[in-house]
Amino acid sequence: MYKKRIIVSSKLVGRCILIILFFTTGFSAFSQKSNVDSTKVVGHSPRKATIYSAVFPGMGQMYNRKYWKVPLVYAGFATLGYFINFNNEQYTIYKQAYSDIIDTDPYTNSHQILKVNPSLLRPENITDYTEALRRQKDYWRRNRDLVVIGTVVFYAVNIIDASVDAHFFNFDISDDLTFNWVPGPVMCMDNKLMGVHFRFTF
Numbered sequence: 001m002y003k004k005r006i007i008v009s010s011k012l013v014g015r016c017i018l019i020i021l022f023f024t025t026g027f028s029a030f031s032q033k034s035n036v037d038s039t040k041v042v043g044h045s046p047r048k049a050t051i052y053s054a055v056f057p058g059m060g061q062m063y064n065r066k067y068w069k070v071p072l073v074y075a076g077f078a079t080l081g082y083f084i085n086f087n088n089e090q091y092t093i094y095k096q097a098y099s100d101i102i103d104t105d106p107y108t109n110s111h112q113i114l115k116v117n118p119s120l121l122r123p124e125n126i127t128d129y130t131e132a133l134r135r136q137k138d139y140w141r142r143n144r145d146l147v148v149i150g151t152v153v154f155y156a157v158n159i160i161d162a163s164v165d166a167h168f169f170n171f172d173i174s175d176d177l178t179f180n181w182v183p184g185p186v187m188c189m190d191n192k193l194m195g196v197h198f199r200f201t202f
Contacts, residue, residue: 044169044170045166046163046166046167048063048166049162049163049166050159050162050163052162053158053159053162053163054159057073057074057077057155057158058070058073058074058158060158060159060161060162060163060165060166061158061161061165063162063166064165064166064169066165069161073158076154077151077154077155080147080150080151081151083143084144084147084148084151087140087141087144088140088144090136090140091137091140091141093110093114094137094140095137096110097110097133097137098130098133098137101126101130
């Protein structure tokens with residue numbers, strides 16, 4: 001008596017395996033994705049972070065929960081403000097001294113109280129002394145203007161930093177590298193076949 005052989009198509013076996021794998025791994029992959037997405041903060045706006053930092057420097061960093069950056073922002077502005085004030089004071093002193101030495105009023109003599117070599121105040125050296133005062137005046141004014149420009153740049157960096165941090169607020173930077181594969185239909189030569197979709201999460 002001959003036993004009846006049952007011939008099973010390899011295509012059918014493959015489809016059955018893919019269906020089983022789909023139900024065992026596919027749903028878990030989608031479930032994992034939804035769980036990860038649910039942990040993200042909804043409504044975190046880069047626009048708000050930019051406006052906050054533009055209106056009140058440091059507020060955008062607080063909005064992004066980067067609290068450690070706030071003292072750096074204020075320390076930077078305090079340092080730049082100190083140097084602006086220092087350079088402006090020196091500029092004012094030398095500007096007044098230069099104005100006093102080139103006018104014809106004998107009572108305007110603030111240039112005489114500057115700590116300089118007394119020989120520079122002699123009549124034969126007064127021209128060189130006047131030129132030295134002019135150079136000092138221009139030097140301190142240039143330094144003050146450069147620090148003001150630096151303050152504007154620092155203010156812009158503060159805004160850019162808040163905006164970039166807000167854009168990457170929900171970006172996953174963990175060390176978790178996940179490899180997921182999900183069975184799905186694949187079109188090949190106008191025929192719908194079963195295939196596998198691969199997705200890397202990093």
